[in-house]
Amino acid sequence: MKNQLSNPVLYLMSISAGLVVANLYYNQPLLHQMAVDFEVSQATVSNVALATQMGYAFGLLFIVPLGDMMANKKILKYDFLLMIISLVAAAVSNSIFLLILSSFFIGFSSAIPQLFVPMAAQLASDENRGRAIGIVMSGLLVGILGSRVISGLVGEQFGWRFMYYAATALMVLLYILLQYKLPKLGPDYKGSYGSLLKSIGYYFKTEPSVRLAALRGGLGFAGLSAFWTTLVFLLEDSFGYGSDVAGAFGLFGVVGAIAAAVVGKMSDKVSKNKLIFYAVVLMIVSWGIFYFSATSIIGLIIGIIVVDLGFQALHITNQNIVFSKNPEARNRVNTIYMVGFFVGGGLGTVLGANAYEHFGWHGVAGLGIILTALIGLVHLIFRKQTV
Template identity: 45%
Template sequence: MHLNSANGISRTVIWLMTVISGLVVANIYYNQPLLSLIAEDLHVPESAASKISVLTQLGYAVGLLLIVPLGDKFFRKKLILIDLFLVFAALLWMTFAKELWMLYAASLLIGTTSVIPQLFVPMAAELSPDKEKSSNIGLVMSGLLLGILLSRFIGGIIGEMFGWRAMFGIAAGMMILVWLAVYKMLPELHPNFKGTYGELMKSVFHLAKTQPVLRLASFRGAMAFGSMCALFTTLVFHMEKPPFSAGPSVVGSFGLAGAVGALAAAKVGKLQRILDLNRIIFYALIVVLMSWAFTYFAGETYWGLIAGVILVDLGVQSSHIMNQTNYFLIKSNAVNRLNTVYMVSYFIGGSMGTWLASIAWQHFQWGGVCFVGVSMGILALTAHLIFSRKIKN
């Protein structure tokens, strides 16, 4: 048992959560640089392949809504161990699926079950003493961010060298190791909700209805993340064409450029000493919009796309961290359920951005994708400007 009442939670357990968060969340993003390989292999159009990405993100939203609130009701360790077994099964199905519908179903399941990091974030908040709360949440979040960004890089390289199926097979193997680590090292936490599952879900909707701070944070998060997903899902199709004619590993390596932006965003909390939270979110959303200027006007050059990717990641992740800080200030012991409302909205926004961008790509190519990204960024900024002054915690 790695709990110590004087120190709250051991560094080992925090680092364990951080690494596992990265490895599990990566399952959702491996497919992005592989979509063109999957389309080629199954002889289907690119727009059909890009639905794999949409379904994985929608699945994640479903898992956040139906599985994460259970963290308040059941023993978390047992919940995580059962869930990891399901992640493993879904990844295995993806590895051996022969038909497009099987890939769709497996992707939906991978998304639904890969929600463990969202059980860890509130867990880190709950187990940490007040002094260490924000740094421990920040550490788990940085594992999550690196998992998202490096998964595209690793997915692209492994897909190009060994084929797209190999990536999902390797990911399934990793889940066995994760299961063993959780079984051996994770402390048990007592549930804090006594009612039925129906009452638990009702309380999730009640929070969404009664907390304007949470609603605004959720809308901003959804639009900003949708803007970023529009870029990453169609980048592989854009870069296949001249002047780049690049393969999945090159596209995946843009994840590394994104890591620069995202890791810089991890430091954004320090700005709160000199700026108020709403001001930081305003600047973060301006950075998201600026990124699309590079992506559109210099979209035929490597430097333009790299600048766009770094800025969009910096803007989206900074606003994401500030949104979470904003609603975790609400006085409530329903931390898992507050997180559920926000993260479900976040991933519905992401799948919307992916879906709209794949339609825009089909009809208007890169210019259409940039229009989708900018529009979602403008919606986030507009909502922030109109409502952030009116509502207070």
């Protein structure tokens, strides 16, 4: 198995992870356009982003564990069919309710990248596991950031619906490529689907390091989601910028995405407790920068670079921790971690939108400081159980 992880295969998984996960984030720079189109409030339209993230959490819970019991290419066949139908449904939605519903299934079917991460961990040697995870995650993170840039530009020029049509065509092409190039992996688990899902509860109960990683990741992603959901509102209200500029801000987060590969290598050698501590410090600093940058574009740019560096250090370290245990169930422990991660993201979206509506940008920054401080508190109390 180990010799299947050639660099071309590893980078194919990395690029594919980025292209698929982009489906989750196309909507963020387009929320203002959607609100105007459907004549709804900012808080209401934020449910599009919330539904996408919650759908992703459900996909992690019900699709990703299948990686332990079903051939990967079989999963891809059914999942991509649902993904393509959901993207088309979003493009033709004639009400905010239908857009929210189709967004849920876009999120649900876009959980596939989380099969690539444990696959890389499985195929890599022990001493290169962090590197492999970091490279796949770099592609995934570039996809997250690039999606905002692309959708912002496309939305400004052609409208938000065109973005979903373009994403549909891209997913059709990607499916064909993966069917031809991705290694076929057979399952290890021999039980039923019901017992597979039940075993997730077993690992949740017996692995405190996985529970803590899920909590840290969820709190961190809650803050990041609050930021990206409300940034488009801030830029519109305070600077008069449209979706193209809001999306372009994602380019400054590429620094953090590139750093993911470096952090992956570091997490194979440096104390994971130290990496988590440094990550929390960077994130606290970034939210302080955001607090004083409600009228400063330069401040927002610096804050994005710093928050992404801190967040990616936290995320990659969390994943290396969970994948270093229970090699027979990497997809299931990844499910636990990523469900917590995206439930946090969904809550952060709601909290961020409401914080902005009631307290403005300072409320969003204050929320980020509180969420990051909670990560630090949890780490200090339970750091002996981290690894």
